[in-house]
Amino acid sequence: MSHTNPHDWQRVELFGWTGSSIVNRRCESIEEATSSLREFQFAWIDIEGVSSAECVSELETAMSIPPLASDTLIDGVRRPGADDFDDLTIVTMRCHLPSGVSEFIDFLLTTKVLVTIQEKIGGDVFDSIRERMRAQSRHLLRADANMVFLLLARAVCDGYKPVLSAYSESLEKFERVLVRRPDSSMLDRIHEHRRQLLFLRQGLAPLHAALGSMQGALGSRGQHAKDAWNRMAALREVQDEVGALLDVVEFQTDSAQHLLDLYLNAAGMRLNEIVRVLTIISVIFMPLTLIAGIYGMNFGGEGPFQMPELRWQYGYPFALGLMVTCASGLLYFFWQRGWIGDPLTRKKANQSVAERFVPGAAEIGSTWPMSLILSRRQTKHPRDGHSGKFARKITE
Secondary structure, three states: OOOOOOOOOOEEEEEEEOOOOEEEEEEOOHHHHHHOHHHOOEEEEEEEOOOHHHHHHHHHHHHOOOHHHHHHHHHOOOOOEEEEEOOEEEEEEEEEOOOOOEEEEEEEEOOOEEEEEEOOOOOOOOHHHHHHHHOOOHHHHOOOHHHHHHHHHHHHHHOHHHHHHHHHHHHHHHHHHHHHOOOOHHHHHHHHHHHHHHHHHHHHHHHHHHHHHHHHHHHOOOOOHHHHHHHHHHHHHHHHHHHHHHHHHHHHHHHHHHHHHHHHHHHHHHHHHHHHHHHHHHHHHHHHHHHHHHHOOOOOOOOOOOOHHHHOOOHHHHHHHHHHHHHHHHHHHHHHOOOOOOHHHHHHHHHHHHHHHOOOHHHHHHHHHHHHHHHOOOOOOOOOHHHHHHHHHHHO
16 A cells, blocks of 8 residues: 555554464555465454555455445444454454553454554554564464454453553542542542543443344354354453453442542531531520620619619629520530530540449440341250350350
8 A cells, every 4th residue: 555645654564374483574565465365374464554444445355345344444433342244353442552542443353364453653552462473472373363353352451451540549549538628629630530431431331232242143153153153252252351341440430420429428518517617606696695685775764664683783794694604505405416526525425434333334335236246146046065155155
């Protein structure tokens, strides 16, 4: 395939299996790679820097791509998935590179040829597998197209693990911060992590469903049964890998949603604490304001219905004492109801008082749940004396 632009760049690499070795060639074009397929038992053509639509015309003859599959590659929706066209299986996966860039990789799988198409250039997740092939790994010398596809698909799945590990550490940090002190700036960061996790899920859920639906079609084939079962086994392994990643993504998505709920609950609790403090202050000063209003009316004159405290020498201390008594009574009432102070601290104090009058009361209160659990393991009617001793030993 000739370059239409001198600044364009593509890489076409061929790995061919001869039965005793793995031949590695750097080809100038896709046509050169497809013309060498007759020399090998099967081959892997690794294409980088070219879109699937541009490769179809040169791969149609070599791989016997049916028209419907060609239209899928040219005009298909760019989303992860899998399609089966009798002798040809097309799998599209979203790959996450160490640089943080994501791209789609198309796998075109037949009995004799495996083609991987990557539109972006500048590295992928297949370097370790290429090195093993160049080193003539004994395990890979006995491989077929289905096994090579499985290894490449696993490498794509492994690219998700560092991303998910980083998200997991971030979510744990967010949780620790939210437990100590909720911060409004954390809300945007948690929401961004949740959005990224949903993006990862969009790359896994459709592929997992498509791989599951393909296995039934492959299992019902009558011809080429052995290759169909081998391909179905490879697709099942890939589905398991994708399913495991999908479980982690869904768990972390639920964790992010939990953190959002935790932040909202913590913010609501802080607001309730503020409102409670303000309400308590208002309630305490309400009777004081009432007393001050009553004695501030200053009705003068003589008569049986005049205020006697106005001419009483202890009237002012009496009014102040009445205010202090009302405020203290309200504070004690709020404390008894648990509206102010720490109820747990008060509970411990009550337990220490009870322990002073009833020795062993605290131990009974702390051990009764375990005793109740262990009592369910004991038999009500032991067959001999040994089982009764054993039950008593457990209880002790």
